[in-house]
Amino acid sequence: MSETISIGGTANIRAIDESNFSVAMTGVFDGGVYAKVTGSEDLPDGKKKYDLKHYFVTNDGSYLYTDDTSIHTPVEDNLYMAQTEYNIVEAGGKFKGLKGSFKSWGAMDYSRGVGVLCFEGEI
Known part of the structure; x- marks a missing residue:
C-alpha cells in the first residue's frame, strides 16, 4: 500500500427514499456505496446543506466510511449542483x-x- 492514494472516479446515484441512496462507483472506488442523510438545513438563496454518512465498499472488499457535508445549489426547478467534502x-x-x-x-x-458526481483529491 502506498502512503497516499489519488482519488478519481464517478458515482451514479439513485434515491431509495428521501434519506437513503445507493450508488454505483467507478475509478478508485470501483464498487458500491450506501449514503445516508443524517441532517439537513435550508440555506440562503435556495441552497441546501446536508450532513451525510457514506459507506464506500470496493469490489475487492476494501472500504472507507466517511462523515460528510454537502452543499446543493439550485440550478433550475429540481436540478441542483452538489459539492461534497468527505x-x-x-x-x-x-x-x-x-x-x-x-x-x-x-x-x-x-x-x-x-x-452523477465526479470525485477528486488525495488521501
Whole structure:
C-alpha cells in the first residue's frame, strides 16, 4: 500500500427514499456505496446543506466510511449542483491507514431521485 492514494472516479446515484441512496462507483472506488442523510438545513438563496454518512465498499472488499457535508445549489426547478467534502472516519483493505478528506461535485435531479458526481483529491 502506498502512503497516499489519488482519488478519481464517478458515482451514479439513485434515491431509495428521501434519506437513503445507493450508488454505483467507478475509478478508485470501483464498487458500491450506501449514503445516508443524517441532517439537513435550508440555506440562503435556495441552497441546501446536508450532513451525510457514506459507506464506500470496493469490489475487492476494501472500504472507507466517511462523515460528510454537502452543499446543493439550485440550478433550475429540481436540478441542483452538489459539492461534497468527505471526511474519513474508518478505512480498511487497500485504504487501511489512510486519513483525510476528498471532494466530489456534480448534479442531482430531485424530481427523479438521480444524480452523477465526479470525485477528486488525495488521501
